[in-house]
Amino acid sequence: MQHRSGEHGPAGPVAPDAEPGADEVAATVALVEDHAPRIFTWRYERERPQLATLYGKAMAAQWNSETDLDWSTDVDPERLVADMGDAGVPPVFRVAATIPGSPLAAWGERELRRLGVELLQARLSQFMHGEQGAMIVAAKLVETVPWIDAKYYASTQTMDEARHTEVFARYLATKIGDPYPMTPFLQAQITALMQDSRWDIAYLGMQIVIESLALAAFGELRRTVSEPLLARILRYVMADEARHVAFGVVSLSEHYAQLTAAELLERQQFLAESTLFSRARATTPEVWERLGLSLPEVLPYLQQAMATTGPGFAGQFVQAFYAKLVPNVRKLGLLDANDGWLRREWERAGLLAFDGGADTASDYDDYDVAAELRARRVAAGAAAPAAGRDA
Ligand SMILES: [Fe+2]
Numbered sequence: 083m084q085h086r087s088g089e090h091g092p093a094g095p096v097a098p099d100a101e102p103g104a105d106e107v108a109a110t111v112a113l114v115e116d117h118a119p120r121i122f123t124w125r126y127e128r129e130r131p132q133l134a135t136l137y138g139k140a141m142a143a144q145w146n147s148e149t150d151l152d153w154s155t156d157v158d159p160e161r162l163v164a165d166m167g168d169a170g171v172p173p174v175f176r177v178a179a180t181i182p183g184s185p186l187a188a189w190g191e192r193e194l195r196r197l198g199v200e201l202l203q204a205r206l207s208q209f210m211h212g213e214q215g216a217m218i219v220a221a222k223l224v225e226t227v228p229w230i231d232a233k234y235y236a237s238t239q240t241m242d243e244a245r246h247t248e249v250f251a252r253y254l255a256t257k258i259g260d261p262y263p264m265t266p267f268l269q270a271q272i273t274a275l276m277q278d279s280r281w282d283i284a285y286l287g288m289q290i291v292i293e294s295l296a297l298a299a300f301g302e303l304r305r306t307v308s309e310p311l312l313a314r315i316l317r318y319v320m321a322d323e324a325r326h327v328a329f330g331v332v333s334l335s336e337h338y339a340q341l342t343a344a345e346l347l348e349r350q351q352f353l354a355e356s357t358l359f360s361r362a363r364a365t366t367p368e369v370w371e372r373l374g375l376s377l378p379e380v381l382p383y384l385q386q387a388m389a390t391t392g393p394g395f396a397g398q399f400v401q402a403f404y405a406k407l408v409p410n411v412r413k414l415g416l417l418d419a420n421d422g423w424l425r426r427e428w429e430r431a432g433l434l435a436f437d438g439g440a441d442t443a444s445d446y447d448d449y450d451v452a453a454e455l456r457a458r459r460v461a462a463g464a465a466a467p468a469a470g471r472d473a
C-alpha cells in the first residue's frame with residue numbers, strides 16, 4: 083500500500099498537505115490494489131430467498147442520518163466520560179497513577195478525565211476508519227460476488243456503511259474533537275481484504291470477523307454511555323451491523339458447502355491468523371503523545387497496574403467478540419471441517435469457552451430498530467422530522 087499526500091489520487095482532487103501541527107495525520111489518502119476480478123452476471127432470477135429477505139429488510143430498515151438523529155444535542159465530552167465510570171477511565175490508569183515514579187503520579191481527577199476523553203476519541207476514530215473500510219469492502223462485494231441477490235444486498239450494505247462513516251465523523255468533528263489516525267492493526271486487517279483475489283475472503287474477513295468485532299465494540303460502548311445522541315447512533319449502527327453479519331453467514335454457508343477440504347483449510351487458516359491477531363490489539367500510542375507523554379514511558383507502569391486490575395475492559399471486549407464469532411464460524415462449517423482443525427487451534431488459545439451462543443443469522447432481528455422508527459414516523463406525522471431525544 084502506498085500513502086499519498088497533497089496530490090491528485092484516483093478519487094479526484096485531494097486536500098493539500100496537512101497544516102503544521104497536524105503531524106499525527108500521516109497521509110491524506112492510501113492507495114490499495116484489488117486483485118479480485120469483477121463479475122457481471124446474466125442470471126437475474128431471484129434464486130436465494132434468504133438473501134432476498136435480507137435485502138427487503140435492509141431496504142425497510144434504512145434510517146436517515148440527518149432526520150433520525152438529534153444533532154442539536156449538547157455534548158460535554160468530560161461529562162460523558164465521567165458518566166461512563168470505570169469504562170470511561172479504566173481502573174488500570176488510576177492504579178498506574180499511584181505507582182511511585184510513574185509519569186502519571188502527579189495526575190489528579192482532571193488529568194485522568196482528559197485521558198478518558200482522548201481514549202473515547204481514539205475509539206470513535208477507529209470506528210470511523212473501520213466504517214470507511216467496511217464501505218469499501220461492501221462495494222468490493224457488489225463487484226466480485228457472483229450472485230445477483232448478494233450484489234443487491236451488498237449494495238444496501240455499502241449505503242449503510244456510508245451512513246455509519248458519516249455519523250461517526252460528524253459526531254467526532256462536532257461533539258468530541260480531532261480524530262486519531264487509523265491503527266496499523268485495523269489498517270492491515272482491512273487492506274488485506276481489499277487486496278485479496280478471492281471474493282469469499284473479503285466476505286469472511288469483513289462480514290464475519292470485523293463485523294463481529296464491531297458488534298462487540300459498539301455493544302461495550304453502548305452499555306456504558308448515557309449521552310443520548312451517541313447511544314442512539316450506536317443503537318442504529320448495531321441494528322445494521324447485525325444484519326451485515328447475517329448476510330455473511332447466509333452467503334458463506336452456501337459457498338462453503340461446495341468447497342474441497344483443501345479449500346476449506348485455507349479459510350480455516352485465514353480465520354486462525356486473523357483472530358489470533360485480533361487478540362494482540364495494542365494501546366494507541368498517539369493518545370499518550372497528545373497528553374505530552376510517550377507509550378514506552380508509560381507502558382511499564384500500565385503493565386504493572388494490569389497485574390492487579392486484570393484485563394478489565396479489554397477482557398470483556400474479547401469475550402464479547404468471541405461470543406459472536408465462534409457460533410457464526412460454527413454455522414459456516416469452518417469450526418469442524420478437516421477433522422476440527424480450527425476447533426483445535428481455538429481450543430489451544432482458550433477461545434472455545436464462547437461456543438454455544440446464537441449465531442447472528444438467527445439473532446439479528448433482536449437488534450431491529452426499523453419497527454420503532456416506522457412507529458415514530460407515523461406518530462410524528464409525515465411532515466415533521468423524526469428526530470427524538472430518547473436513546
Ligand atoms: Fe458499519
Ligand SMILES: [Fe+2]
Pocket residue numbers: 216243293322323326
Ligand atoms: Fe457493517
